[in-house]
Amino acid sequence: xxxxxxxxxxxxxxxxxxxxxxxxxxxxxxxxxxxxxxxxxxxxxxxxxxxxxxxxxxxxxxxxxxxxxxxxxxxxxxxxxxxxxxxxxxxxxxxxxxxxxxxxxxxxxxxxxxxxxxxxxxxxxxxxxxxxxxxxxxxxxxxxxxxxxxxxxxxxxxxxxxxxxxxxxxxxxxxxxxxxxxxxxxxxxxxxxxxxxxxxxxxxxxxxxxxxxxxxxxxxxxxxxxxxxxxxxxxxxxxxxxxxxxxxxxxxxxxxxxxxxxxx
Amino acid sequence: xxxxxxxxxxxxxxxxxxxxxxxxxxxxxxxxxxxxxxxxxxxxxxxxxxxxxxxxxxxxxxxxxxxxxxxxxxxxxxxxxxxxxxxxxxxxxxxxxxxxxxxxxxxxxxxxxxxxxxxxxxxxxxxxxxxxxxxxxxxxxxxxxxxxxxxxxxxxxxxxxxxxxxxxxxxxxxxxxxxxxxxxxxxxxxxxxxxxxxxxxxxxxxxxxxxxxxxxxxxxxxxxxxxxxxxxxxxxxxxxxxxxxxxxxxxxxxxxxxxxxxxxxxxxxxxxxxxxxxxxxxxxxxxxxxxxxxxxxxxxxxxxxxx
Numbered sequence: 001x002x003x004x005x006x007x008x009x010x011x012x013x014x015x016x017x018x019x020x021x022x023x024x025x026x027x028x029x030x031x032x033x034x035x036x037x038x039x040x041x042x043x044x045x046x047x048x049x050x051x052x053x054x055x056x057x058x059x060x061x062x063x064x065x066x067x068x069x070x071x072x073x074x075x076x077x078x079x080x081x082x083x084x085x086x087x088x089x090x091x092x093x094x095x096x097x098x099x100x101x102x103x104x105x106x107x108x109x110x111x112x113x114x115x116x117x118x119x120x121x122x123x124x125x126x127x128x129x130x131x132x133x134x135x136x137x138x139x140x141x142x143x144x145x146x147x148x149x150x151x152x153x154x155x156x157x158x159x160x161x162x163x164x165x166x167x168x169x170x171x172x173x174x175x176x177x178x179x180x181x182x183x184x185x186x187x188x189x190x191x192x193x194x195x196x197x198x199x200x201x202x203x204x205x206x207x208x209x210x211x212x213x214x215x216x217x218x219x220x221x222x223x224x225x226x227x228x229x230x231x232x233x234x235x236x237x238x239x240x241x242x243x244x245x246x247x248x249x250x251x252x253x254x255x256x257x258x259x260x261x262x263x264x
Numbered sequence: 265x266x267x268x269x270x271x272x273x274x275x276x277x278x279x280x281x282x283x284x285x286x287x288x289x290x291x292x293x294x295x296x297x298x299x300x301x302x303x304x305x306x307x308x309x310x311x312x313x314x315x316x317x318x319x320x321x322x323x324x325x326x327x328x329x330x331x332x333x334x335x336x337x338x339x340x341x342x343x344x345x346x347x348x349x350x351x352x353x354x355x356x357x358x359x360x361x362x363x364x365x366x367x368x369x370x371x372x373x374x375x376x377x378x379x380x381x382x383x384x385x386x387x388x389x390x391x392x393x394x395x396x397x398x399x400x401x402x403x404x405x406x407x408x409x410x411x412x413x414x415x416x417x418x419x420x421x422x423x424x425x426x427x428x429x430x431x432x433x434x435x436x437x438x439x440x441x442x443x444x445x446x447x448x449x450x451x452x453x454x455x456x457x458x459x460x461x462x463x464x465x466x467x468x469x470x471x472x473x474x475x476x477x478x479x480x481x482x483x484x485x486x487x488x489x490x491x492x493x494x495x496x497x498x499x500x501x502x503x504x505x506x507x508x509x510x511x512x513x514x515x516x517x518x519x520x521x522x523x524x525x526x527x528x529x530x531x532x533x534x535x536x537x538x539x540x541x542x543x544x545x546x547x548x549x550x551x552x553x554x555x556x557x558x559x560x561x562x563x564x565x566x567x568x569x570x571x
Contacts, residue, residue, distance in 0.1 A: 056477065058473060058476060058477070075476075076473075076476040076477045076479065077477070077479050078477065078478055078479055080477070081477065082473070082477045084470060084473065084474075086470060088470040088471065088473065088474050090471060090474070090488065090489065090492070092492040092493075092566075093488070101478065101480075101484075101488060102478055105478045105479065105480060105484075156478075
């Protein structure tokens with residue numbers, strides 16, 4: 001086992017609303033190792049995005065503690081890059097400038113402009129966006145925007161990459177090609193990733209471990225599934241793989257039998 | 265459910281008919297443009313010309329009719345009363361615009377000089393208003409305390425006619441010219457403060473999250489996120505301000521005198537050259553229109569699609 005990159009210890013999150021105290025998360029204990037790909041899966045409203053935001057530092061827990069590389073997470077920072085669901089590219093900057101903004105922030109202290117440019121171009125090249133790097137976000141498709149979002153996050157060389165349903169807004173085919181892209185990028189970089197998803201296939205295909213969350217309110221970690229599939233993984237080969245089918249079934253069982261939403 | 269299934273067959277029937285029309289017609293484009301009337305394929309070849317002219321017709325004809333009507337009514341009113349008619353005004357305009365930039369002392373200058381000095385006053389007053397109003401709008405938008413502090417003051421002062429401030433200006437500056445500029449300043453500042461503040465408050469949380477994750481410093485946040493995001497709101501504020509300023513300058517100049525289109529209107533009234541007043545009305549209207557359109561163009565340049 002590699003060293004722990006992120007430790008979530010007894011974390012809880014509650015909000016004060018007009019109807020009183022709303023407990024979103026309770027008793028979350030989770031350790032994410034270096035180089036590991038962990039997905040958080042659960043029905044909508046189970047607080048998986050809240051947990052991701054806690055790791056990102058965008059919100060702070062109301063109880064418990066979160067550590068990144070041995071230090072308490074007290075706020076957001078570039079060593080925990082976030083890929084947002086709606087890509088969140090700045091519309092007045094080109095794809096290149098969007099990535100450059102992040103690269104500049106992280107590396108400008110010790111590197112000159114040519115190096116920063118090279119980094120930006122390399123990141124965009126990695127997600128195959130080099131042909132459109134000087135276009136503005138509104139000139140490219142949703143899938144391409146998300147590629148740029150991923151490039152921006154990777155370009156920062158974060159200790160951990162946090163992805164909040166990064167492919168949720170994309171159609172199935174685009175989503176598949178971006179998943180393949182992500183698999184390729186991970187092989188090259190060996191990044192540590194935490195990803196929120198509600199897609200069972202996506203979770204099994206990409207993850208080393210799948211964290212299944214119980215339904216909210218007061219959601220917590222239900223089960224953790226360790227996916228022992230060989231890497232590099234191939235989508236087509238896995239389609240007929242028995243282990244893949246069983247992992248998939250285990251997730252479906254949890255989601256649709258043990259945690260079936262009465263309202264849904 | 266039933267209605268949907270019933271609706272399908274006619275559509276399916278229509279497509280073979282459309283194919284026949286396309287085959288029977290040497291130019292498939294007009295037929296494709298006319299899916300609703302496949303039976304009239306004989307007339308389809310004559311359709312394109314009128315089709316192409318129709319949009320042009322729709323754009324050009326109504327405004328021409330409108331302006332024609334205006335001139336017609338004007339001519340009728342002129343025949344009955346003491347207002348000079350279109351022809352008379354046109355002649356006066358021709359002589360006036362033959363030499364727009366003459367200068368026979370401060371009280372007798374060409375219409376060009378008058379318009380330019382009004383624009384100069386608007387420019388200076390508006391410029392100062394932008395210098396004060398935009399940063400103030402940023403501060404109000406960014407800090408809730410400032411917002412609650414300044415809001416009642418703005419609510420109290422905004423409805424006041426800018427001309428009410430003119431005597432204060434005269435008192436403080438002891439001169440007519442800066443007093444008029446001061447009036448423009450007062451009337452321009454409110455829309456700029458308010459729109460900038462609203463823009464700052466409406467910066468999408470997503471962009472601020474990006475700033476937080478990247479840990480951008482305050483300078484980068486302002487230049488890379490806040491300012492571009494607020495710019496469209498700011499430009500709306502500027503457009504409203506300029507519009508009001510151009511309204512107010514005429515009235516202010518009537519009161520202060522000097523050189524300027526508003527003063528010129530008053531001067532020509534004293535000279536009883538009513539056709540010049542009518543020309544001035546047109547000139548003021550056209551300049552206002554140009555200002556507005558220029559700012560709309562600038563605003564378009566800075567709107568970033570639906571990204």
